[in-house]
Amino acid sequence: MSDQKPSTERKVSHRGPDDFSDLQIREPMRIAAGTQGVYQALKHSFKEMGVIRSFPALFKMNQKDGFDCPSCAWPDPESPSPIAEYCENGAKALADEATTSHIGADFFRKYSVEELSRFSDYQINAFGRLTEPMVLREDSVHYEPIGWEEAYQMIADHLHRLDHPDEAIFYTSGRSSNEAAFLYGMFARALGTNNLPDCSNMCHESSGVALSETLGIGKGSVKLEDLYEAEVILIAGQNPGTNHPRMLSALEKCKQNGGKIVSINPLLESGLVNFRNPQTAKGILGGGTQLADVHLPVRINQDIPLVKAILKKLAALDKENKGVFDHDFIQQYTEGYETLMTNLEQYDLSELIGMSGVGEAELDEVVSFLARAEKIIVCWAMGLTQHKNSVATIKEYVNLLLLKGAIGKPNSGTCPVRGHSNVQGDRSVGIMHYVNKGLNERIEKHLGFTPPDHPGVDVVGAMEAMHQGRAKVFMCLGGNFLMAASDTDYTAKAIKNCNLTVQVSTKLNRSHLITGKTALILPTLGRSEKDIRDGVEREVTTENSMGRVRASKGVLKPASDSLKSEIEIVAGIANAYFKGEHSVDWKAMGEDYNLVREKIDQVAKGFEKTSESAKGVGYYLPNNVRERDFSKLPNGRAKLTVNPLPDHHLEEDEFMLMTIRSHDQFNTTVYGLDDRYRGIYKERRVLFMHPADMEKMGLKKEAVVDLTSSYDGVKRTAYKFKVVPYDIPAGNLAAYFPETNPLVPHNHFAEKSRTPISKSIKIRISKSTAE
Known part of the structure; x- marks a missing residue:
């Protein structure tokens, strides 16, 4: 008889069901927003929050005295609409967070993680808000309640048992506040690791690298108001109608001022065809605004040959008329012009156009727009950032802007449109896996400890470390790591190798079901909920896609009295780990957010008097490109670059x-x-x-x-x-x-x-x- 114990591995599905619903196919819509958008926003809001709870929340979202939308990072205007400064997807994100459906101990007694894993991701999310801390103990298939202090101590005990701090990984989602992200990053470094993978590793990291290497800062250079009077806006690899709907109103203003808009994307997306602004009579009663003047249906990942074709045509026009390129700007602020021009001559124009897949007549129309324009903006999202040659692709678009001198002046520049609402803020306050010497020096000076001087892991490195058994504790400050990361099967196996996984979350997702041997769910306040301590309503700050920091204060009653803010949770874990014996008073930080902001001002570059300055419309962080200051780069000049063509080697049946x-x-x-x-x-x-x-x-x-x-x-x-x-x-x-x-x-x-x-x-x- 075998003396082996029966397997205790949880039989959980990391993919969910693959059965079909009742698919219905209709003609694609060629109208975005309008009354249908209003209807869908209110329908979803009323269903999830109820009518009475919906209106005060919707009216306070993205307002100066309200809370920042928990959806995308698109900036708020200087004077937001007092009626509705949000879009359909923002309303859905709010309703999803502020739903009146709640789950706690009774729910988890009813459903095992094995049963829950067989639901779809849509069904899992629809169960509702998490209301109390839960633990999934080793060899169990049911979560059970756990007290906050016991949860903190459990994490501290696992961290103390590590052979090296690098066996712990701290992942951050873009939903967290600046204050929470700052404490989180500082705790990881106080522990002794730079293992701080971030959701930006999976989306706009390519933008940060390309812009840092060419312009000296990993952020975009435009402000919201710059879009209003731009002469040409290129929208490449982005679907604003779905992913950043409030951007459409800025594009509408551009069109009203005579600007030209060019869509560059394999798919013709509805938002760039016709926009019906629900805040105007024309949007409600009229025909709306035709946004894109030209759509270039570029083949997937063929933007480089497309832009090279544009540059070759512009260069030919510039030889005839020196006014096409801004030679004064090129000479004063850039380097690499002659090398770039020589390289462009090596390419055959017809071959470039053929690779891109666009028609030459449409291309010539875009070239005519660009040739006579001085104020040009390039916007992009993950359609450019998630390729093997993404950094080179973005650099090619930067070449276009530099040759036109469309950098560092009003209504011109780079506009990487970030995804989650504070993903840029996370990086600004120190969530990064690499070593920043200046940041380390400021940490040592103002926080009193010596941070590690070796790099940590990014998302790919985190997956590999867990898969190889080199990581034992994996903590996520928001997000759904399993479903966001690439290679789902590999990632699931990696996560299950950990001894402890910790999720700080508002809603249930599949990352709560595919876990380490022991797992914790720590439920947190949503962006829309009041954060009150000792009768005082506390506020946090976020940074939008264009570098503005502003305050955010929730207005709704929390889903449960057991919820804690992300700041309190991080501080509680740090306090349990250090047992009150550390140069940072973690406990006090978790109670008084002004103390956190004081340290952010001292440690994170560019922040200043944040507790005061972030009120109202907030303030912009420094941006060297807006000042045409390229001193951070070698030779103090922006870089024109030579970028190779993509080569995918597709087989005939691929x-x-x-x-x-x-x-x-x-x-x-x-x-x-x-x-x-x-x-x-x-x-x-x-x-x-x-x-x-x-x-x-x-x-x-x-x-x-x-x-x-x-x-x-x-x-x-x-x-x-x-x-x-x-x-x-x-x-x-x-x-x-x-x-x-x-x-x-x-x-x-x-x-x-x-x-x-x-x-x-x-x-x-x-x-x-x-x-």
């Missing part, structure tokens, strides 16, 4: 797949199963495909297929997707994430930034064996 969001989701949070702008209803497991490719493959509409990627001899499969004919470049495909994340290899990422290649995955299609 396609290029990009992952996308639906209109009913934000990042990994799925609010519903509809994507009305693209005409998809009641289903997410769909594959957008050109009709000619369908015919070539012998696939009919709604055929069920499996998707397979093969990198380094490893075969990865995402099962059961329904094919939908769509206007997308031939040879290109699109499908929603996180359903397609299992196809993205963890070890293939952007050069320098290590961002996953989620927007250019080589895959094969086969008829599903599970059909």
Whole structure:
């Protein structure tokens, strides 16, 4: 008889179900927002929050005396609308956070983690707000309640048992406040590690690297008001109608002032076709505003040949008329001009245009806009940042701006449009895995301890460390790491290798179900909820996508009296670990946020008198590019760069797949199963495909297929997707994430930034064996 103990491994699903709902396909909408957007925003709000709770929250979101939207990082105007300074997706994010559906001990007694893992991500999120701290003990399949102090001590005990501080990893989501992120980063360093992976590693890290190397700062250079009077705005690899809807009103102002807007994207997205502003009579009763003057349907990851073709045409015009390029700016502020011009001459124009997939007539129209414009802005999002050559791609767009002198002056510049509402603030206050000498010196001077002088791990490094057993404790300040990261199967195995996983969260997600041997859920206040201590309402700060820091104070009654703020939670863990014996008074920091902001002002570069200055519209952090100060760079000049063409080596039966969001989701949070702008209803497991490719493959509409990627001899499969004919470049495909994340290899990422290649995955299609 065997004396082996039965396996105690939890039988949890890290992918969820793959069965279909009742898919409905309609014509894509070519109108964004309008009365339909208002209806959907209110419908979702009333359903989740109720009418009485909805209005005070909606009226205070993005207001000077209210709270920052928990959705995207798009900036608020100087004078926000007193009625509705939010968009449909902002309203959905608020409703999702402020829902009246709550889950606690009774819920987790009813459902095991094994049962919960068999629900879809949409269903898991819909269960409601977490209301009390919970623990999943080793060998158990049910979470059970745990007291806050016991939870803090459990984390401290696990950290004390580590052989080295680098066996702990501290991940940060962009939802956290500046104060929470600052304490979190300082605690990790006080512990002795720079293992501070951040959600920016998976999205805009490529922007930060490219901009730092060419302009000297990893942030964009424009302010919101710059968009209003720009002469040309290029929107590349971005779908603002779904991901940043409030951006549409800024683009509308640009159009009203005579500006030209160019959409550069494999898909023609509704938000850039027609925008009906629900705050204007024209938007409600009229035909709205046609935003994009030209749409360039560039093939996936072929922006570099597209921009090179534009530059070659502009260079030819400049030889005829020296006014096309800004030679005074080029001579005074840049280096690399002659090298770039020599390199451009080596390329054949027709070959570049052919690679890009765009028509030359449309390209010439864009060139004519750019040739006579002086005020140009380039906006982009993850359609540029998640490729192997993302850093080079962004540098190519920067070349265009530098040649036109469209940097460091009003209505011109770079505009990377960040995702989550404080992802940029996290980095500004010190969430970074690399060593910053100046930051370390200020930490030692003002916080009284010596931080580690060796780099930590980013997201890719964190996955590898956990997978190889080199990390034992994994803590997440917000987010849904499992579903956000690439290579879902690999990531799930990595997480399960840990001894302890900790999630600071507002809602349940799959990362609470795929855990280490022991797991903690620490429920926290949402952005919209009041944070009161000793009768005083406390506020936090955030930084928007354009570098402005402002205060945020919730207005709603919290979902539970047991909730704590992220700041209190981090401070509680640090206090338990150091037992009150440390140069930083963690306990006091958790109680008085002004103490935290005083230290931010001293330690984080550019912050000044934040407790006072962040009130109202807030204040901008310093930005050298706005001053045309490139002194941080070698030779004190902005860099014109030479960037190679992409080369994917696609086999004859391979396609290029990009992952996308639906209109009913934000990042990994799925609010519903509809994507009305693209005409998809009641289903997410769909594959957008050109009709000619369908015919070539012998696939009919709604055929069920499996998707397979093969990198380094490893075969990865995402099962059961329904094919939908769509206007997308031939040879290109699109499908929603996180359903397609299992196809993205963890070890293939952007050069320098290590961002996953989620927007250019080589895959094969086969008829599903599970059909």
